[in-house]
Amino acid sequence: MARLANWLRLAAMFVAVAFSATASFPVAAGVDLPRLEKGKGDKCVEDTQFMRRNHMDLLKHHRDDTMRKGIRTTRHSLKKCVECHASEKSGSVAASKEDFCAACHSYASVKLDCWDCHATKPGKKDLPLLGQSGTAVNSSPLNSIAQPGESK
Amino acid sequence: MNEQSKQELDESNDRRAFLKTGALVAGATVAPGVLLYGVAHSRAPEEGASGSKRWGMLIDTTKCGGGCNDCVTACNTENGLSGETGPQDSQWIRKLNIRDLRTDYVQSLPMLCQHCENPPCVDVCPTGASMKRADGIVLVDRHSCIGCRYCMMACPYKARSFVHEPLTDQNPEVPRGKGCVESCTFCVQRVDRDETPACVEACNANGHNAMIFGDLKDPASEISKALKATSSIEVRADLALNTGVRYQGI
Numbered sequence: 001m002a003r004l005a006n007w008l009r010l011a012a013m014f015v016a017v018a019f020s021a022t023a024s025f026p027v028a029a030g031v032d033l034p035r036l037e038k039g040k041g042d043k044c045v046e047d048t049q050f051m052r053r054n055h056m057d058l059l060k061h062h063r064d065d066t067m068r069k070g071i072r073t074t075r076h077s078l079k080k081c082v083e084c085h086a087s088e089k090s091g092s093v094a095a096s097k098e099d100f101c102a103a104c105h106s107y108a109s110v111k112l113d114c115w116d117c118h119a120t121k122p123g124k125k126d127l128p129l130l131g132q133s134g135t136a137v138n139s140s141p142l143n144s145i146a147q148p149g150e151s152k
Numbered sequence: 153m154n155e156q157s158k159q160e161l162d163e164s165n166d167r168r169a170f171l172k173t174g175a176l177v178a179g180a181t182v183a184p185g186v187l188l189y190g191v192a193h194s195r196a197p198e199e200g201a202s203g204s205k206r207w208g209m210l211i212d213t214t215k216c217g218g219g220c221n222d223c224v225t226a227c228n229t230e231n232g233l234s235g236e237t238g239p240q241d242s243q244w245i246r247k248l249n250i251r252d253l254r255t256d257y258v259q260s261l262p263m264l265c266q267h268c269e270n271p272p273c274v275d276v277c278p279t280g281a282s283m284k285r286a287d288g289i290v291l292v293d294r295h296s297c298i299g300c301r302y303c304m305m306a307c308p309y310k311a312r313s314f315v316h317e318p319l320t321d322q323n324p325e326v327p328r329g330k331g332c333v334e335s336c337t338f339c340v341q342r343v344d345r346d347e348t349p350a351c352v353e354a355c356n357a358n359g360h361n362a363m364i365f366g367d368l369k370d371p372a373s374e375i376s377k378a379l380k381a382t383s384s385i386e387v388r389a390d391l392a393l394n395t396g397v398r399y400q401g402i
Contacts, residue, residue: 070286
């Protein structure tokens with residue numbers, strides 16, 4: 001009897017392991033990842049993996065530089081991010097859940113405060129002049145500038 | 153014209169001619185596609201605001217018309233303000249009419265952030281959001297503004313507004329949002345690309361020429377020369393704030 005109980009316990013364990021294995025299988029294959037609407041930019045100013053991990057630090061650093069010191073480089077500016085990443089469908093980075101910023105942030109459940117103040121759409125008046133590697137150049141004809149680290 | 157001033161004039165003409173040729177030579181020697189900042193732009197984007205400048209404004213109230221609202225309209229358009237003047241609406245620049253009680257003489261003037269050297273708004277801010285940039289422009293860093301409105305109380309010029317309602321469709325260059333205090337920025341986004349504030353541009357474009365904007369630390373700037381040549385005052389000079397905005401004719 002005891003032997004039968006042991007055997008049953010073993011069988012139950014096998015079933016449980018097998019079940020959990022099948023349950024976790026789709027995770028290995030990939031669950032539904034955030035789906036992003038296509039923007040018009042084809043290459044980001046930094047490597048994609050680097051950006052996934054560090055975009056918030058770049059933005060925060062740039063924000064303080066621009067706001068407090070008046071440094072207006074465009075490479076890591078939020079305005080230029082929006083110009084490239086605004087979706088072709090809505091023209092915005094956060095209007096729908098498929099738009100660039102909203103897609104991952106709603107997926108990860110991370111609330112964004114940026115768009116309470118910042119425009120989610122590129123400006124009408126300054127059409128971006130895209131240089132190499134997606135670095136946009138300021139619209140003013142006076143500012144045909146070479147970014148640091150950018151070869152011209 | 154006496155001999156000395158003639159000589160000075162000749163010299164300044166010579167200098168101008170020299171600068172012109174210099175600019176042409178510089179323009180020619182630079183490789184195609186690369187433009188030197190020095191030729192057209194006084195400051196590179198990566199350079200940042202510098203303490204060697206102090207931006208200021210001189211307003212000639214004798215040229216400021218009573219019914220004219222051009223500066224206010226231009227400000228609203230540039231900065232995305234609604235243009236409403238209710239108690240909860242943002243006004244970065246307002247037209248005031250002042251009347252001499254004895255003579256009934258009425259004058260009109262625009263009132264905006266005076267960009268003080270010693271700003272009371274910066275003194276009282278508990279988070280450091282209210283700040284003065286190296287070039288003297290007084291700003292609110294909305295990233296750290298908690299909307300306590302101490303600065304609005306402290307400002308002797310009633311220059312600041314609080315945003316009460318959520319906003320949409322902001323100008324990408326002028327982020328604004330609910331829960332923050334805001335005020336005139338001297339159109340910092342324009343100043344940083346060597347343009348004048350929208351109000352000044354509109355005033356001059358419409359032929360009033362009542363406002364001059366420029367660098368107070370540069371003795372050769374238009375504003376410094378005008379300040380040297382005419383009598384001007386600070387509003388509430390008794391507070392010793394050393395305002396960046398000065399008025400003449402009041």
